[in-house]
Amino acid sequence: MIEVKPLPFEKSSVENFLSESTFNFHHDKHLVNYVNTTNALIANTPFENLSLVELVKKAEGPLFNNAAQVFNHNFYFDGLSKEKTQCYGKVKELLEKNFGTVDSFFAKFIEAATKNFGSGWTWLVQLPNGSLEIQNTQNANNPLTSNLKPLLTVDVWEHAYYLDYQNRRADYLKDFCQHINWNFVNANLDKNFS
């Protein structure tokens, strides 16, 4: 069965970015609902003992939608930092190699996420040849099903930012880029998502 992953910080601690109220809904209502629905769908089926990543790769239809939303939300919350951060380490080298500078990566990431029409996710992924790419996905879709390595994601469903930013998605994205947990992004470079 899939468990609700706790937030890696206090809900009230992310100053000048997302409010406690946003996390009350986003983590405690939306994510919990995706987890509960996933568990109801896998109960007494061969999917029951699969890991979350295996579930996302093998499921279809409503089970895929709910399991992928659990993965995506866990990945998004783990990629957030309550404090403002600076990019560092191996991922900084790779961003500079692929996008010129970290700021130019931010500009391209914000542009892609702003243009991601409707509900979806914007990802930084690593391709099998080692290069980095920005990808938009719709609804619950994510890079795991294309066998790409996810490094970072931002939730652009309106429920992620509407309480704090209303229709100002670009402002949410600008602040997101200042609150990235680069420890998490660097660690993902060495992870195997199979």
Ligand SMILES: [Fe+2]
């Ligand atoms: Fe969300």
